[in-house]
Amino acid sequence: xxxxxxxxxxxxxxxxxxxWMSRRAVMAGAAGLGLIGAGGGAARAETLExxxxxxxxxxxxxYEFGFDKGDPKRYAGxxxxxxxxxxxxGLVERPGSYDLTEILAAMTVEERIYRFRCVETxxxxxxxxxxxxxxxxxxxxxxxxxxxxxxETLYRPKEMRGQSSRSIDWPYREGLRLDEAMHPLTLMAxxxxxxxxxxxxxxxxxxxxxWKYGFKSIKSIVRITLSDMQPETTWxxxxxxxxxxxxxxxxxxxxPRWSQARERAIGxxxxxxxxxxxxxxxxxxxxxxxxxxxxxxxxx
Amino acid sequence: xxxxxxxxxxxxxxxxxxxxxxxxxxxxxxxxxxxxxGGLGPEPINALERALGETGMKLLVLGxxxxxxxxxxxxxxxxxxxxxxxTAFAYVFMHLAVWVFLDVYILADIWAEIVKRPYITVGMAxxxxxxxxxxxxxxxxxxxxxxxxxxxxxxxLSGRGAGGGIS
Numbered sequence: 343x344x345x346x347x348x349x350x351x352x353x354x355x356x357x358x359x360x361x362w363m364s365r366r367a368v369m370a371g372a373a374g375l376g377l378i379g380a381g382g383g384a385a386r387a388e389t390l391e392x393x394x395x396x397x398x399x400x401x402x403x404x405y406e407f408g409f410d411k412g413d414p415k416r417y418a419g420x421x422x423x424x425x426x427x428x429x430x431x432g433l434v435e436r437p438g439s440y441d442l443t444e445i446l447a448a449m450t451v452e453e454r455i456y457r458f459r460c461v462e463t464x465x466x467x468x469x470x471x472x473x474x475x476x477x478x479x480x481x482x483x484x485x486x487x488x489x490x491x492x493x494e495t496l497y498r499p500k501e502m503r504g505q506s507s508r509s510i511d512w513p514y515r516e517g518l519r520l521d522e523a524m525h526p527l528t529l530m531a532x533x534x535x536x537x538x539x540x541x542x543x544x545x546x547x548x549x550x551x552x553w554k555y556g557f558k559s560i561k562s563i564v565r566i567t568l569s570d571m572q573p574e575t576t577w578x579x580x581x582x583x584x585x586x587x588x589x590x591x592x593x594x595x596x597x598p599r600w601s602q603a604r605e606r607a608i609g610x611x612x613x614x615x616x617x618x619x620x621x622x623x624x625x626x627x628x629x630x631x632x633x634x635x636x637x638x639x640x641x642x
Numbered sequence: 643x644x645x646x647x648x649x650x651x652x653x654x655x656x657x658x659x660x661x662x663x664x665x666x667x668x669x670x671x672x673x674x675x676x677x678x679x680g681g682l683g684p685e686p687i688n689a690l691e692r693a694l695g696e697t698g699m700k701l702l703v704l705g706x707x708x709x710x711x712x713x714x715x716x717x718x719x720x721x722x723x724x725x726x727x728x729t730a731f732a733y734v735f736m737h738l739a740v741w742v743f744l745d746v747y748i749l750a751d752i753w754a755e756i757v758k759r760p761y762i763t764v765g766m767a768x769x770x771x772x773x774x775x776x777x778x779x780x781x782x783x784x785x786x787x788x789x790x791x792x793x794x795x796x797x798x799l800s801g802r803g804a805g806g807g808i809s
Contacts, residue, residue, distance in 0.1 A: 393684070396684075397684040400683060400684060401683055401684040401685060411683060411685070412683065464685050464688075599759060599761070600755075600759065601751070601754075601755070606685065606687070608684040608685045609684045611677075611678065611680075611686060612674070612677045612678050612686050612687060612690070612744060613744065614687065615747075616747075
């Protein structure tokens with residue numbers, strides 16, 4: 343169902359109309375999701391100003407095109423994104439290989455302005471366009487015994503020069519628990535700033551899970567598998583002590599090699615100060631319930 | 643001595659060592675300017691820190707290679723050794739300064755990182771080891787300490803000192 347999550351206030355509430363089209367500033371309310379009017383604590387009202395299109399498309403981790411942050415912009419143009427098929431298989435009612443146009447025809451694309459927090463401690467604010475993963479999963483029909491969702495990125499070494507390096511066991515894989523996947527914040531993004539998704543950002547379709555570290559938000563998805571077992575995920579398999587399956591943004595739990603307490607917003611220049619990292623990247627009200635009773639230190 | 647070696651040595655005699663200081667200083671200023679003007683991308687602090695650290699490391703290795711080059715291949719770049727070493731130190735110092743003042747900059751965190759993260763502990767120890775070498779590399783210090791002591795200290799770094807204590 344589209345529009346299940348809303349910023350508490352609209353852009354028009356913060357900035358005069360003449361400004362908001364250019365500044366794209368919004369209020370990120372922690373309310374929404376039916377929490378509005380529940381009478382709970384004061385909603386956190388904070389101005390979120392998206393990074394520039396240029397910043398968001400020139401500083402990327404997409405190892406399929408190289409390890410340098412500038413490599414994806416340099417080399418991702420070689421990737422063919424049309425036609426694009428997504429294989430939906432495993433514990434679903436209607437498994438199959440679906441053309442992306444067929445999927446998009448059935449989905450409602452909306453804009454979502456989310457915080458983005460990389461495990462490497464840089465952060466951004468991104469105006470995504472996309473639809474809820476839940477809508478896609480319901481469209482394919484999830485069997486009752488399904489507990490997890492696995493994802494795979496395209497594997498095409500001829501177009502993805504980084505895949506000739508054996509440092510990673512391609513294709514890149516990620517996964518979510520089914521309740522995380524069905525959460526209204528979990529987005530299948532098809533665009534950025536109202537434009538089709540740039541190749542370096544994971545064209546034509548990628549996952550966005552805003553309360554988790556960026557590596558969970560897998561790019562250029564060609565396969566979605568429903569299963570009853572936790573899927574193997576690339577970084578977790580590579581460095582289990584450093585990257586957990588959950589990878590929820592958590593300022594209290596350090597990466598073994600660096601603290602996660604603070605982050606630096608990209609685009610701030612040489613003298614940008616760090617800001618405090620928020621629990622679940624600022625989406626605590628929305629998602630903390632998913633992990634009730636869980637030891638987040640053990641399940642990092 | 644073959645012709646290539648002779649050529650290198652002859653060319654080296656024509657290059658004044660101060661050019662190395664000037665090039666290093668200009669490059670550092672250029673990197674900072676790039677960072678400030680967007681030339682290092684949307685996250686310039688990390689990029690600047692790495693560029694300074696990596697260049698410092700390369701120069702350090704280059705400086706350490708000069709004595710073996712002289713002995714093994716008779717390539718004489720000895721007159722550049724101090725300039726290369728001190729320029730390497732300048733890069734390492736700037737790398738540390740960017741880390742302290744632009745990257746971490748919270749006093750308690752700086753200490754915590756040095757103690758907690760092994761790679762930062764090693765880097766910090768390396769810097770501390772370089773400080774006396776840089777400070778004693780000027781003519782006055784070398785004269786005052788006498789050839790033996792200063793040479794031994796400097797030799798420790800380049801690996802010439804056998805067992806190498808300052809004794």
